[in-house]
Amino acid sequence: MNSKVSVLFMLVLVLAACKKPEDLETPGDTSFQSVLTNFSSAIPAQYESFAEHTLSLKLAAEDLRTSPNAMSLELLQNELFETRKAWQWICMFNFGPAETISLSSINTFPADTSAIKNKIESGTLDGFSPDETGFAALDFLLHRETAFSSITENENAAHILDLIVNHCEDISNKANSVKNEWNSSYATNFRQNTGAAAGSGMSLLVNHFVICYEELKREKVALPLGLLTLGIPLVDHVEARYGAYSSTLALEQITALNAVFNGFDTAEMNAIGLAEALREVDARYGANQVLLDEEINARFSVSINNLSQLPSDLSTFISESPDELESIYNQLQSTVALVKADMPSSLGISITFSDNDGD
Amino acid sequence: MNQAISEHNSGFKSVKNFLFKPTSIAPLITFRVIFGALMLFSVTRFWYMDWIEDLYINPEVHFPFFGWSFIQALPGIGMYLVFGLMGLAALNILLGLFYRASAITYFTLFTYVELIDISTYLNHYYFVSLVAFWMIWVPANRAWSLDVLLKPSMRRHEVENWTIFIFQFQLAIVYFYAGLAKINSDWLLRAMPMSIWLPARSNMPLIGSFLALPWVAFVFSWCGLLYDLFVPFLLWNKRARPMAYLAVLVFHIFTWLLFQIGVFPWVMIGLTLVFFSANWHNRVWKINTKVQASRSKTNRPIILGALVIYGLLQLLIPFRFALYPGDLFWKEQGYRFSWRVMLMEKAGSITFKVEDLKTSRKSIVDHQEFLTPLQEKQMSTQADMIHMTALIIKDRYQTLGLDSIAIYADSFVTLNGSGSRPFVKSDVDLLSLKNPYFDRSWVHDWE
Numbered sequence: 018m019n020s021k022v023s024v025l026f027m028l029v030l031v032l033a034a035c036k037k038p039e040d041l042e043t044p045g046d047t048s049f050q051s052v053l054t055n056f057s058s059a060i061p062a063q064y065e066s067f068a069e070h071t072l073s074l075k076l077a078a079e080d081l082r083t084s085p086n087a088m089s090l091e092l093l094q095n096e097l098f099e100t101r102k103a104w105q106w107i108c109m110f111n112f113g114p115a116e117t118i119s120l121s122s123i124n125t126f127p128a129d130t131s132a133i134k135n136k137i138e139s140g141t142l143d144g145f146s147p148d149e150t151g152f153a154a155l156d157f158l159l160h161r162e163t164a165f166s167s168i169t170e171n172e173n174a175a176h177i178l179d180l181i182v183n184h185c186e187d188i189s190n191k192a193n194s195v196k197n198e199w200n201s202s203y204a205t206n207f208r209q210n211t212g213a214a215a216g217s218g219m220s221l222l223v224n225h226f227v228i229c230y231e232e233l234k235r236e237k238v239a240l241p242l243g244l245l246t247l248g249i250p251l252v253d254h255v256e257a258r259y260g261a262y263s264s265t266l267a268l269e270q271i272t273a274l275n276a277v278f279n280g281f282d283t284a285e286m287n288a289i290g291l292a293e294a295l296r297e298v299d300a301r302y303g304a305n306q307v308l309l310d311e312e313i314n315a316r317f318s319v320s321i322n323n324l325s326q327l328p329s330d331l332s333t334f335i336s337e338s339p340d341e342l343e344s345i346y347n348q349l350q351s352t353v354a355l356v357k358a359d360m361p362s363s364l365g366i367s368i369t370f371s372d373n374d375g376d
Numbered sequence: 377m378n379q380a381i382s383e384h385n386s387g388f389k390s391v392k393n394f395l396f397k398p399t400s401i402a403p404l405i406t407f408r409v410i411f412g413a414l415m416l417f418s419v420t421r422f423w424y425m426d427w428i429e430d431l432y433i434n435p436e437v438h439f440p441f442f443g444w445s446f447i448q449a450l451p452g453i454g455m456y457l458v459f460g461l462m463g464l465a466a467l468n469i470l471l472g473l474f475y476r477a478s479a480i481t482y483f484t485l486f487t488y489v490e491l492i493d494i495s496t497y498l499n500h501y502y503f504v505s506l507v508a509f510w511m512i513w514v515p516a517n518r519a520w521s522l523d524v525l526l527k528p529s530m531r532r533h534e535v536e537n538w539t540i541f542i543f544q545f546q547l548a549i550v551y552f553y554a555g556l557a558k559i560n561s562d563w564l565l566r567a568m569p570m571s572i573w574l575p576a577r578s579n580m581p582l583i584g585s586f587l588a589l590p591w592v593a594f595v596f597s598w599c600g601l602l603y604d605l606f607v608p609f610l611l612w613n614k615r616a617r618p619m620a621y622l623a624v625l626v627f628h629i630f631t632w633l634l635f636q637i638g639v640f641p642w643v644m645i646g647l648t649l650v651f652f653s654a655n656w657h658n659r660v661w662k663i664n665t666k667v668q669a670s671r672s673k674t675n676r677p678i679i680l681g682a683l684v685i686y687g688l689l690q691l692l693i694p695f696r697f698a699l700y701p702g703d704l705f706w707k708e709q710g711y712r713f714s715w716r717v718m719l720m721e722k723a724g725s726i727t728f729k730v731e732d733l734k735t736s737r738k739s740i741v742d743h744q745e746f747l748t749p750l751q752e753k754q755m756s757t758q759a760d761m762i763h764m765t766a767l768i769i770k771d772r773y774q775t776l777g778l779d780s781i782a783i784y785a786d787s788f789v790t791l792n793g794s795g796s797r798p799f800v801k802s803d804v805d806l807l808s809l810k811n812p813y814f815d816r817s818w819v820h821d822w823e
Contacts, residue, residue, distance in 0.1 A: 049576075049578075049579065050579065211579030212576070212577060212579040212580070213576035213577065214636055215636065231744075235742060239740060244739065244740045245739060245740050245741075245742055246739060247730075247732060247735075247737040247738065247739045248737045248738060248739070249737075298572070298575060300793075301793075301795055302795045302796070303795055306795075309795070350727065350786075353725050353727075354724075354725040354788035354796040355796065357723075357725040358723040358724050358725045358756075358788055358789065358790050358796045359723075359790050359795060359796050361723060362572070362721055362722070362723035362790045362793070363572065363790075363793065364572075364576060365569075365572040365573045365575070365576030365577075365721065366576065367636055368749060368753060369749055369750045369753055370425070370636075371427060371430075371431065371496070371750055372498060372500075372636060372637055372638030372639075372640070373498065373635075373636055373637065
């Protein structure tokens with residue numbers, strides 16, 4: 018009797034294992050593969066575009082050094098703005114080559130302005146920590162009240178110009194190095210790294226998407242608004258304090274996140290993103306069992322609309338209408354469970370590497 | 377009346393005869409060698425993966441088991457020493473050198489490490505702790521060991537049957553209770569969580585494309601259930617054993633290929649050999665039990681008492697969930713130490729909020745600042761860990777000079793594809809709870 022049972026289920030197992038894949042319909046099995054294929058070309062394209070912006074940034078910085086005047090300063094300021102906007106389209110891909118060289122350190126904010134001033138006094142070009150270089154430092158050097166006089170009249174003007182060029186070069190070098198890695202081999206690795214295990218392409222994509230979304234909500238909104246500091250605002254902690262376009266960058270970032278979620282919904286791409294993967298497994302949400310990807314998209318739309326209503330300078334807005342910004346934060350927060358719990362769980366994705374026994 | 381007593385006595389006698397009858401030491405040798413080798417491999421792998429650093433050195437805080445908060449991770453190179461010693465002890469168990477001391481060392485260190493942090497809890501580790509405990513008490517070094525080489529008078533060909541049966545019993549408990557736990561509607565009627573996990577592995581060569589088919593999740597679920605429930609009994613049955621062991625191989629190789637479960641499949645494949653007959657093991661180790669060798673004297677009443685108590689505990693502990701109200705998978709009271717494996721795809725998201733009761737000022741807590749991703753992941757779905765996090769936050773605020781605070785949590789959990797739902801009641805001050813471990817009324821009910 019016992020042996021019969023064992024034979025029976027062994028048979029089922031063996032039969033199941035031996036059935037030829039070609040004979041069977043294959044719903045779903047290609048979804049992660051096509052997501053990875055799409056992103057293995059879309060991500061390098063984003064890095065390509067970012068690297069181009071950083072090159073223009075570097076060239077504009079060199080022009081400023083050659084002829085420091087109001088026009089060349091304004092040109093560099095514009096390049097910085099464009100580069101920082103382009104950054105929002107790659108910050109969710111902080112894995113692989115970007116993680117290896119800590120690319121995200123170039124967007125460390127707020128800048129340590131007193132340390133930067135000390136570095137200027139001392140005349141050094143080395144030994145900069147992340148909050149003394151990168152975008153936030155450039156923001157300070159190019160947009161502070163004394164920006165123009167500091168590069169024209171100041172006794173340290175030549176050194177400040179060298180610093181500006183160095184920081185821009187550094188950003189450009191890092192961007193190029195990540196872009197080159199993606200183009201040479203990482204895109205292929207990424208595409209072939211299928212499945213849902215920790216470290217797979219899909220796990221990296223989803224995990225860093227979530228991290229990036231949480232950073233947007235925490236670093237760009239909650240922190241300056243004082244939500245992490247017992248309601249005491251830290252207006253200096255906004256992303257582009259001196260250029261005064263913080264909310265433009267936040268809007269750009271959530272727009273980019275939404276685009277990534279939908280697989281870059283542009284004409285030339287296939288638009289197979291995380292949303293498509295969720296549709297593939299028929300992920301549902303809430304009592305009414307709405308499609309999870311539609312719910313996430315709906316909430317993103319509200320947040321995009323909210324952020325687009327804001328004046329570009331967030332620091333002033335925080336002082337003037339903190340309650341309004343808090344309700345925008347709450348809307349951003351309401352999406353977290355959906356992207357952080359529902360999305361990876363519906364896709365069966367592991368984030369952590371350690372062993373589990375499946376609970 | 378007398379008859380009843382004598383029947384009772386004879387039943388008792390036959391149990392005693394069964395447990396203490398002499399049998400070949402060979403299965404115990406196989407068990408010792410495989411256990412030692414796998415534990416040595418496991419320690420090495422843990423070290424190589426940098427998990428000592430990631431799980432025990434880097435985390436700022438740990439989540440102790442209820443009543444075990446005095447267990448702390450060691451500072452400096454302490455944890456490396458622990459793992460180094462553990463590896464040495466495993467090697468010595470494998471070789472049968474300073475066996476008893478090595479078994480005690482291994483059990484103590486392994487259990488110590490497992491008690492440091494709930495977020496690393498695995499049923500598999502609990503199993504290893506239990507096996508390591510019994511390794512202390514069995515004479516597994518009385519043949520094919522360096523101990524015997526050093527002191528030939530120790531050599532034995534026969535041991536008491538309980539020294540082998542205890543491991544069969546333990547393995548049977550693991551399988552059978554894992555099977556019982558699968559008898560629930562999610563597993564049987566919705567094929568959850570297999571319906572989520574298998575399609576996510578459709579990248580596998582050969583079998584990948586059919587893993588995405590809905591009926592396959594049902595086949596896996598039902599086969600897994602039947603396997604777990606019946607395989608120990610089939611392994612005990614002489615005629616069914618070869619087929620059952622084939623099933624062991626197929627089942628565990630499948631789980632090894634499909635899931636991120638480390639060395640556990642190999643542990644089960646290796647250790648279930650203990651069900652094989654003494655003759656089979658005798659051939660492996662060329663042991664001839666007909667050759668006389670002196671018997672050891674053991675304290676039978678104590679051993680019998682210990683075995684009975686242990687057996688009852690193992691049979692009862694997995695049922696303790698019945699003492700708690702509320703859904704087992706949702707509130708997880710009585711979930712651990714019960715061989716509930718592969719049952720849940722559970723994920724959560726949580727935000728803690730602090731209110732300074734003196735000024736009524738409120739603050740969100742960035743718990744990622746002091747929790748590792750693994751701790752955060754485990755904590756966000758397990759109520760006891762959520763409460764412990766609140767206590768950690770309280771300590772951190774105290775060092776900032778805020779000693780009169782309330783802590784609330786906004787949390788959402790999705791269980792087996794349910795879609796995320798509110799988990800902890802967001803209007804409950806977690807610091808005001810009198811008995812958070814046993815009384816989980818501060819967690820929303822399931823449904």
